[in-house]
Amino acid sequence: MSEERFLELATKYLSKEASNEERASLYNYLEKDEYYNLFTHLKNEWDKTGTIQNETEFNIENGFEKLTRKIQLEEPSFSFDFKENQPKKNLFFNPTLLKYAASIAFLLVLVTGTLFITGVFKQKTVVISWNEKQTVMGEKYLATLSDGSTITLNADSKLKYPVRFTNGTRDIYLEGEAFFDVHHDSTKPFIVHSGNLSTTVLGTKFNVSAFPNEKNIAVSLVEGSVKVSKEEASVEENIVMLRPDQQLVYNKVKEIGTVEQFELQEATGWKDNKLVFRKEPFASVLVKLERTYGVKFELQDKSFGNQKITANFQNESLWTVSEALKKLTGLQYKTIKENNVTKKIVFYKK
Secondary structure, three states, rough: HHHHHHHHHOOOOHHHOOOOOHHHHHHHHHOHHHHHHHHHHHHHHHHOOOOOOOOOOOOOOHHHHHHHHHHHHOOOOOOOOOOOOOOOHHHOOOOHHHHHHHHHHHHHHOOOOHHHHHHHHHHHOOOOOEEEOEEEEEEOEEEEEOOOEEEEOOOOOOOEEEOOOOOEEEEEEEEEEEEEEOOOOOOOOEEEEEEEEEEEEEOEEEEEEEEOOEEEEEEEEEEEEEEEEEOOOOHHHHHHEEOOOEEEEOOOOOOOEEEOOOHHHHHHHHHHHHHEEEEEEEEHHHHHHHHHHHHHHEEEOOHHOOOOEEEEEEOOHHHHHHHHHHHHHHHHEEEEEEOOOEEEEEEEOO
């Protein structure tokens, strides 16, 4: 990894031009403390100053040369691999390229001659250590953060958060599902990054469900208010403010979100070992039961997958749940064990 590649990715991200692959590359950089510190500083300055104005003419080669000269004042070995033989006409008339080039120049102003850049890469006075937790099927985990906030992590989920919050924002990375009870701090927004969505709050209670293998991301607000936005969003239409009892359901494929009311226990009951299903497809019910009990559920006849299920389970045994589903669907089931431990439950048509 290199500093110039990091600056390129950070600039594209802040100017809302980064692709999904580029955002993923940027996140890899942010796992290192020095890059995380630098990005936090750049983002704070960028947010204070605002986005750049449209540029009618910008010479990108001069922009790179200016950047190189500034950085070399502190780091003589630094250089950009700029191809001088690139077609010049594209540098002046491609609107996307102009916007990106102008963003680079703007970033130079923010870091005041890049003195901070080289300083961050050399100084180690502020070290950010990360906690990472990955739960398996049938497991939940309660994390208490340094600010007093708590996160209940559902099964089959991943969570990454700093040991201590030392910067202007409280950034959390989630893959899967978690319930957040956030300590109020008006000076440090709490930001949950999940897929290509970010949920920003100051202090509130909400649930985020963002499993990689599911088509929807759901953000359900219990108390307070949250702002949910696409990470690459650059226009106001892509930002949603939720009020209590509102839920955003975002389709990752269609990139469309809808806001609707939700039932509290149906969205958040899992953290208290309570599963509530309201006319939910049988196939979806089995996926949630797998996470809860850590046992594989199989449906032999896929035509029953869309059958709607309405049921409540709280601290019920696996046998009780299986018997209830048998009565609701009219299907039979069998258990498959290994070393006298149940590993799979198979539902089939008699």
